[in-house]
Amino acid sequence: MKALVFDISLTVKEIPCPQPRNHEVLIKILFSAICNTDLEIIKGYMGFKGVPGHEFVGEVMTRSSYLFGKKVVGEINCSCGECYLCQTGRKTHCPNRTVLGIQDHQGVFAEYIVLPEENLKIIPDNIPLTSAVFTEPLAAAIEIFEQIQIKPSQNVYIFGAGKLGLLISQLFRLNGCLYTTFDTNEVKVKKALETGINASLLSSLGESDKAEVCVDCTGNLSGINLALSHLYPRGKLILKTTVAKSEKIDLNQIVINEFEIIGSRCGLFEPALSLLSQGLVNPQPLITAIFSFNEILKAFETAEKPGSLKVLIQH
Ligand SMILES: [Zn+2]
Ligand SMILES: [Zn+2]
Structure with a gap:
């Protein structure tokens, strides 16, 4: 089968089809x-080599499975x-x-993948496949609300109006609290405003402006220190950024201000599919482009451009 393989660079190659075990x-x-x-990952994050990619919509091909022929999305962690x-509810x-x-698991930029049957969820008929492909990042956004309680009276700053930042912003909008989403990129702020998100240029944020909850989804190193500098004492900082490099932070300010720092990663798929099915979250405006698999290298080039949001690949 054809697959995109990352070794030192990205190349499209013919590789063996994975065999389900x-x-x-x-x-x-x-x-x-x-x-x-x-x-x-293509900058060295996790030291991964092989077929990358974890966000997908697919069709189950194994005849003996009760999911045969069904269109599914899949939880990306394959646990023991x-x-x-695992036994104490922390499978991820x-x-x-x-x-x-x-x-250690071949990803989705290929014709076929294998995943445990229990990881899969059937996509409700009323969700377009180009929206269902957002289930995994939306689940990751929902994870924040599994981790902390946000009161309607609290204000929230979201740093980063990228793909994940805008999904998170839609959830805070649903929650009804006072949120603002900041970005340095004018195109992203404009796009966010068009989709009804309360967005603003980072330069409009005053040095002394603070929030009870800050969410860093800037995707870059300086995001954590930026978010900390706008947090009230006893405020909560949610970290969503994962980058290949790491950043130094001054731990004294965390002790003195009694900040709570919460790392946040993967979330549950059921609530994500439920929100998409009810139309309460709409990821369609976040699609920058759809490429065919033959143009996957071009798709990566597009995804790396500063104003880009989600780039999809049709296989
Ligand atoms: Zn385990
Ligand atoms: Zn992802």
């Missing part, structure tokens, strides 16, 4: 999407189910896990 099924990829994590963390932290297109 144990509880895995074979899935034919229909749509995939480029995530910031993929762009970091037996260790202490299983030390024995593989992660689709990120860690």
Whole structure:
């Protein structure tokens, strides 16, 4: 089968089709999407080599599966189910896990993948496939609301009006609290405003302006210090950025101001599909372009451009 392989660079190659083992099924990829994590992987994040990609919509090809012929999305962490963390409800932290297109598991920029059957969720009929491909990042956005309680009286700053930042912004809008989404890129701020997000240029934020909750989804190193400088004492900082490099932070300010810092990664797929199905989150305005698989290298080039949001690939 044809696949995009990352070694030192990205190349499209002919590689063997993956074979399902144990509880895995074979899935034919229909749509995939480029995530910031993929762009970091090709800069060395996680030291991953192989086929990247973890956001997808596919069709189950294994005849013996009850999901045969169904269109599905899939949870990206493949956990052992037996260790202490799996048994205590923390499967996404299983030390024995593989992660689709990120860690020891061939990803979705290929014709086929394998995933455990239990990772898959059927896509409700009323969700267009080009929206369903947002299920994984939307689940990651929803994870914030599994981790903290936000009161309607609290104000929230979201740093970064990128792909994930705008999904997170839509959720805060639903929540009803006072939120503002900041970005340095004028095109992104304009796009965000067009989709009804309360967005503003970062330069409009005063040095002394503060929020009870700050969310860093800037996707760059300085985001964490920027967010900390706009947090009230005892405020909460949610970190969504994962980058290949790491940043120094002054821990004293965290002690003195009693900041709470919360790392936030993968979330549940059911609430994401439910929000998409009810039309309460609309990811369509976040699609910058759709390329065919033959143009996948061009798709990556487009995804790397500063004003770009989500780039999809039709397989
Ligand atoms: Zn992703
Ligand atoms: Zn485990």
